[in-house]
Amino acid sequence: MQVVLNRKRRRQRNKWRLAFRLLLVFLLLASGSAVALLSYTRMLGPPPIQVSQTTVIYGDNNEIIGETHHGENRYWVSLSDISQDVIDATISVEDRKFFQHLGFDPKRIAGAILANIRSGEKSQGASTITQQYARNLYLNHEKTWTRKWNELLYALRLEMNYEKEEILEGYLNTVYYGHGAYGIEAASAHFFDKDSRDLTLAEASMLAGIPKGPSYYSPLTNEELAKKRQKVVLFSMVENEMITQQEADAAFEEELIYIERPHQTLDKVGPYFHDVVHYQLVHQLGIEPDLIEAGGLQVYTTLDAEMQKKAEKIIEQEMPTNELEIGFVAMDPKTGYVKALVGGKQHVQGGFNRAVQAQRQPGSTMKPFLYYGALENGFTATTTLKSEKTDFPIDGQSEPYSPDNFNSNFAEDYITMIQALAFSDNIYAVKTHYFIGLDTLGEITRRVGLKSTIQPHPSSALGSSSVNVLEMVNGYSAFANGGFKTEPLFIKKVENIKGEILFENKPTYEQVLDPELTFIMTDLMTAMFDRQLNDYTSVTGGSVAPFIKRPVAGKSGSTSTDSWMIGFTPQLVTGVWVGYDDSRRLQTKGDSQVSKQVWAKFTEEALANELKLPFQPPRNLTALEVDPKTGLLANENCTGRLTYFVKGTEPTESCPSSEKEMEETVQEESEEEHSIFKRFLRWMNE
Structure with a gap:
């Protein structure tokens, strides 16, 4: 036994x-x-954690003017910029042992496996925050053992290579809260129109409950279910001793006000402006298009949203319903900041941008550059040349160049530069072009920043060489800016999601024109709006003069196919071109007036709340009352206009007191001009 x-x-x-x-x-x-x-998992190294993030475009006043993303509206914020209530609520309800485990919770996994075995389904999950983050980054939401295994591997890799705080930050910035909002910042903006750092306990606990089932627990679709879920979140926070029961009860009873801010996936303001910004980001700064579209960049631009809206409204009101098109640019001459830009009546993504791409003949808007060159070569505001039908020889050609004036209106007399600019007299312009040399105009335009080549041809004085609106506006900014050239700027700076500056643009200044002559030229450009100068023809800005309530200067221009107006104040330079894309002739007189109407109304509305600043003359200029018809000092025999001269170049003779004296004066001027001009013609034909 x-x-x-x-x-x-x-x-x-x-x-x-x-x-x-x-x-x-x-x-x-x-x-x-x-x-x-x-x-x-350690050997595999850190997995990439980059995700699609909304790129935000800001205007000049740091207001959002547009944003881009690939269907996942997400704004990345650091953990320190997220409300602590959001962090506590999320950890309590999703993964209370987040800071203790190594990426997975064996006890929860075992419980989930037993539950799934009993039910015969994969209905129970036990994913930690790290696993959910891994799923959001690398996997789909299929309930398969393979996906769970891969999720575990990725979670381990994350835990082995990143700090807990980095993982938590990544999770809160990638988790889906419904309604197209990815990440806590986008959700906070969508539901409550505030930053995530400003969320209350009640708001935080409501949002923390949504990721378990965004389509079920969104308070915008089912507030009853959402409140039940919020109660679960608050209870878990009490259980984890993150808040007291009294705080939980108060948060649950708090009435929440939902904003439901819609997400704008298209450009909000100035789509043609956005096209230029995108082009510069890719082709000038070398940023990859995918990074621009969904890389979480912060792009700070120069666009003034209010000016842009006013420009678009005025253009819509003034443009006819036919196929007439428009190019429009407004720029701050002091900085080069482009404030508003319109490239056509209807924007098409990636379409033709007439403000920067259309090369068109500028007509008489080229004359201020020509006359500035004349001032450098000894002309004054009162230099007289005869306005009459004239044939100009062209080197190497048998046929002369024979320009005309609008409606063939010639003074058949001597006119001053004041009148020539105000009336846009073509004969005076071409004569000036010959006198100062056909290469001078191109040299002046290059100096002020025009990129297009101005040919040394007699017709270039009348704007026959093609240019675009942006470069013309930039060229005129040198007049508005006292002779300083700037470069047109669209982008001020670009930051990545960490706030690091990738690129920064500062205004540049270069003195390219003499400040005294620049002011004289600017003053001459005010004459186009002075209807008191009307004589053998009318000033070209007379039709819009009643709209203008502040000091302005500018020049209009027209060809058979193009109509331009470029004008400025000390604060703003604006250029407008209208015409047909196929270069057909302008159809009606109304077509040619649109550019002036748009310019005048925009200038007044855009600067409605700004000071009415005068153009300030340099101290060493001489100002005299001068008869704009004869160029002589005004007296009781003739009316005068305040006119500026470089000291030593001002007229010394007064208006004659009799017709005989007038005829003698005119005869002397005629003999002088014809002597010079005939010598020049003989030289050309040698």
């Missing part, structure tokens, strides 16, 4: 010994597997 008992005891000891050995082997294998798994 004793022998039998000994055998039984021996068998039991052997069983226990075997079980212990098997357990030991299992533990060794498990430990080895764990070490191997951890070594493997």
Whole structure:
């Protein structure tokens, strides 16, 4: 009997010994597997954690004027910029042991496996915050064992290579809250129109409950379910001793006001302006298009949203319903900041931008550059030339150049530069072009920043060489800016999601024109609006003069196919071109007036709240009352206009007191001009 008992005891000891050995082997294998798994995940290195993030475009006043994303509206914020209530609520309801585990919770996994076995389905999940983050970054939401295994591997890799705070920050910035809002910042803006750092406990607990089922627990679709879920979140926070029961009750009872701010996926303001910004980001700054579209960049631009809206409104009102098109640019001459830009009546993504791409003949808007060159070469505001039908020889050609005036209106007399600019007299312009040299105009335009080549041809004085609106506006800015050239700027700076500056643009200044002559030229450009100068023809700005309530200067221009108006105040330079894309002739007189109407109304509305600043003359100029018809000092025999001269170049003779004296004066001027001009023509024909 004793022998039998000994055998039984021996068998039991052997069983226990075997079980212990098997357990030991299992533990060794498990430990080895764990070490191997951890070594493997460590060896794989850190997985990439970049995600699609909304790129935000800001205007000049740091207001949002547009944003881009690939269907996932997301604004990345650092953990320190997120409300602590959001962090506590999320950890409590999603993963209370987040800061203790290594990416997964074995106890939760075991419970979920048993539940799934009993139900015969994969309905129970046990994903930690790290696993959910891994799923958001790299996987889909299929309920398969393969996906769960890959999720575990990615979670381990994240935990092995990143700090807990980095993982939590990434999760809060990638989790989906419904309604196209990815990440807590986008959700906070969508539901409550505020930054995530400003969320209250009630708001934070409501949002923290949504990711479990965005289509079920959104308060915008089912507030009853959302409140039940909020209660669960608050209870978990109490259980984890993050808040008191009294705080939870108060938060649950707090009435929440939902804003439901819609997400704008298209450009909000100035689509043609955005096209230029995008082009410069890619082709000038070398930023990849995908990074621009969804890289979380912060792009700070020069656009003035209010000016842009006013420009678009006025253009819509003034443009006819036919195929007439428009190019429009408004720029701050002091900085080069482009404030508003319109490239056509209807924007098409990636379409033709007439403000920067259309090369058109500028007509008489080229004359201020020509006359500035004349001032540098000894002309004054009262230099007289005869306005009459004239044939001009062209070197190497048998046929002369024979320009005309509008409606063939010639003074058949001598006119001053004041009149020539106000009436846009073409004969005076071409004569001036010959006198100062056909290369001078091109040299002046290059100096002020025009990129297009101005040909040394007689017709270039009348704007036959093609240019675009942006460069013309930039060229005129040198007049508005006292002779300083700037470069047109669209982008002030670009930051990445960390707030690091990738690119920054500062205004540049270069003195390219003499400040005294620049002011004289600016003053001459005010004459086009002075209807008191009307004589053998009318001033070209007379039709819009009633709209103007502040000091302005400018020049209009027209060809058979193009109509231009470029004008400025000390604060703003604006250029407008209208015409047909196929270069057909302007159809009606109304077509040619649109550019002036748009310019005048925009200038007044855009600067409605700004000071009415005068153009300030340099101190060493001489100002005299001069008869604009004769160029002589005004007296009781003739009316005068305040006119500026470089000291030593001002007229010294007064208006004659009799017709005989007038005829003698005119005869002297005629002999002088014809002597010079005939010598020049002989030289050209040699």
